[in-house]
Amino acid sequence: MSTRARRGRRGLATRLLLAQVVVLLASxxxxxxxxxxxxxxxxHAHVLQVRPVWDPAELEHxxxxxxxxxxxxLSAGLLISLGCAIAVTWWMTRGMQRTLDALTTxxxxVSRGHLSSRxxxxxxxxxxxxxxxxxxxxxxxxEQTEATRRRLLSDLAHELRTPISTIQLYCEGLTDGVIQWDEATERVLTExxxxxxxxxxxxxxxxxxEEGRLELDLSPVPVTDLVxxxxxxxxxxxxxxxxxxxxxYRTAGDAVVHVDTDRLGQVLDxxxxxxxxxxxxxGAVVVSAGRAGEEVQVTVTDSGDGIPAEQLSHVFERFYRGDTARDRDHGGSGIGLTISRAIADAHGGSLTASSEGRGRGSSFTLRLPVRARQRSVPAHGTDRS
Structure with a gap:
């Protein structure tokens, strides 16, 4: 925007004042x-009622x-009204201008990448x-999306670096004759x-x-058999x-759900x-299934690490790991719960997490309608591992 254009644009207070001045002038x-x-x-009529005959000079005066x-x-009223208009405009626009200035800043x-601005x-x-x-x-x-993107790139770089470096090292060794092709080499390259x-x-x-493109092959399955x-x-x-x-599974009774058995097996696994x-x-892990109204609930409860309260809202975020000290080989790739929740959503159900805190175990509850209807809902979350 040019400097002339910037100068030509008037502020909110000025425009409100001009609007009130225009109203005052019109009035x-x-x-x-x-x-x-x-x-x-x-x-003139009232004066003639007082005295029907006046001297022309007196009447004109x-x-x-x-x-x-x-x-x-009228002039005094205009000046007083203008002063009141300025005072009222200043009072009205003071808070508005501060908020608008803060929003602009x-x-x-944010446009320059400082996403912590509020x-x-x-x-x-x-x-x-x-x-x-x-x-x-x-x-x-x-800010959360940017943090997830950075974590995603970091995780992908780490995931790719180790196998690519190993494969590259073995290929160079095979080329130079330092490494022989045997069962151990084949196993490493295959892994x-x-x-x-x-x-x-x-x-x-x-x-x-996340794009809602999960395809389901639905069929009736007893909940007890599935679990x-x-x-x-x-x-x-x-x-x-x-x-x-x-x-x-006893409380599930003979409840039957219409699900994609492979996809639901993936969720439970x-x-x-x-x-x-x-x-x-x-430790111990318990898988329980029961019917609650028109829904079937499958809960996986463990006696393990537990989830701190501040992390519960993040366990379904993409590539989120509650324990950053874990490596990817033992901590998982961080997307299992992403896919699991998306599959639950696509079946018309839900997947939620709960925990009483660190060291007190955790529970993940899968809810499915007894008469499931396929639908695709984009998910935003990841594995806490």
């Missing part, structure tokens, strides 16, 4: 015209005095306070190639989940880790792996 012009057209004739008095009164900072209420009225609140909410979401493929698949799953098969499938893994895994990752040896 004065109207009053003056009325006084000019109606006042003298009425005054009286009427001139009336006109001058009217002019002085904060928006300029606007405090300056008494500009309910509308401007609402605008300031909406701006703060937007800035907070942008790291599979890790890259798994990472690519996870990223694609996150993208599909029991998952528990049976994970028993050996839990036994090897020294963690007791049990299932409780993610929840169980997440519970195992955060439960020490000797």
């Amino acid at each position: 004065l012009l109207t009053a003056g015209l009325v006084a000019l057209l109606v006042g003298p004739s009425l005054f 009286i009427e001139r005095g009336f006109r001058e008095a009217s002019f002085v009164a 904060a928006a300029s900072k 606007v405090s209420s300056a008494g500009g009225g309910a509308e401007l306070d609402t605008l300031a609140g909406a701006f703060n909410l937007m800035a907070g979401q942008l 790291h190639t599979a890790r890259l493929a798994r990472l690519a698949g996870d990223i694609d799953d996150v993208s599909r989940a 029991a098969s998952t528990v049976q499938r994970q028993q050996d893994v839990f036994a090897a880790a020294g963690v007791r895994l049990t299932g409780e 993610n929840l169980l792996r997440n519970a195992l990752r955060h439960t020490p040896q000797g």
Whole structure:
């Protein structure tokens, strides 16, 4: 914007003052015209009622005095009204201008990447306070998104660096003849190639989940069968880790849900792996299923690390890890709960987390309608691991 254009734009206080001045001038012009057209004739009629016959010079002097008095009164009224208008305009625009200036400054900072900028209420009225609140909410979401993006890039770089470096090292060794092609070399290259493929698949799953492109193949499945098969499938893994895994399904009765068995199996496997990752040896994980009204609830409860209160709202954020000390091999890629919640949403259900605090275990509850209807809802969250 040019300097001339900037100077040509008037501030809010100036525009309000000009508007009030225009109203005052219009009112004065109207009053003056009325006084000019109606006042003298009425005054002349009243004077003649007092004395029917006047000396022409006296009558002219009286009427001139009336006109001058009217002019002085209207002028004084205009000046007083103008002073009141300036005072009222200053009082009205003081808080509004502060809020607008703060919004302008904060928006300029946000545009330059300072996403921590916020606007405090300056008494500009309910509308401007609402605008300031909406701006703060937007800035907070942008800041959170930017933090997630940076964490995502950092995680991806770490995930890619190790297998790529290992594969590159082995390829150079094979080329130079330092490393021989044997069963151990094949196993290492296969494991790291599979890790890259798994990472690519996870990223694609996150993208599909957030864009609402999950495709479901629905079929009626008894809840007890769905949960029991998952528990049976994970028993050996839990036994090897020294963690007791049990299932409780009696309260589910004969409830049947219309779900994609592969996708729901993926959700339950993610929840169980997440519970195992955060439960020490000797701990216990319980999978319970029951019916609550028109919903079926499947809850995975562990006796492990627990989730601090300040982290509960973040466990479904993309690539979020509550324990940053964990490496990616033992802490998970951080997207299991993202995909799990997206699958639950696509089935018309929900996935929530709860915990009484650090060291007191945690619970993840999957809710599904008894008569599920497919729908796709973009999700924004990640694994806490």
